[in-house]
Amino acid sequence: MSEQVLFLSTPVTAYVMLIHHMVSLFGLFCTTIAQKWGTELVAVIAGTELTNPILQMRWFVKESGGGGGCMFTVIDAIFTLLFGAIRLILGTVMTVYYVRHPQPDFLGRMGAFLIYGLGWVFYYYILSYAFKKYLKRYIGNRVQSNGLGAVSNGHSGDGTQSRAKQS
Secondary structure, eight states, X not given: OOOOSXXXXXXXXXXXXXXXXXXXHHHHHHHHHHTOOHHHHHHHHHHHHTTHHHHHHHHHHIIIIITTSHHHHHHHHHHHHHHIIIIIIIHHHHHHHHHHSSSOXXXXXXXXXXXXXXXXXXXXXXXXXXXXXXXXXXXXXXXXXXXOTTOOSSBOSSSSBOHHHHO
16 A cells, blocks of 8 residues: 555554544634633644644655655654654643643643644654654665675575675
8 A cells, every 4th residue: 555645554543643633623613612722722733733834845745756865854854853842842841731730621631631642643653654664774775785685694596605605
């Protein structure tokens, strides 16, 4: 199955994305009806959308044929680091301050925990994707640079031992 959007190639991540959007819409609905939590909701939406331009840039580079190049790798790294910094580091600080404050009620706190928890789930999938893609590339480059080729058991593949094993 081809990669659709960053890491949405498995049904599990598609469900996580669906849950993320449902929780966001429910939060907007509750904020509109209750006429409270507006500032908090705007802060959460702003924080979660800060990484969106880089995600879109990644998609455009990939669709224009640059999916294997240096620019694509740099964009992936920036997205991964920025996502972690904004949603997890800054998100942790904001969630702790929000939950410890005496004014938010139960529903507001549950919404904060849901969005924060989904950020961690997303980051798990982002890191899994990055490790699979880039660790595989790194190992492949190390094998090629060591002259081992596709077979690394000391044989060249044609029944003879490689030069490194003969000496």
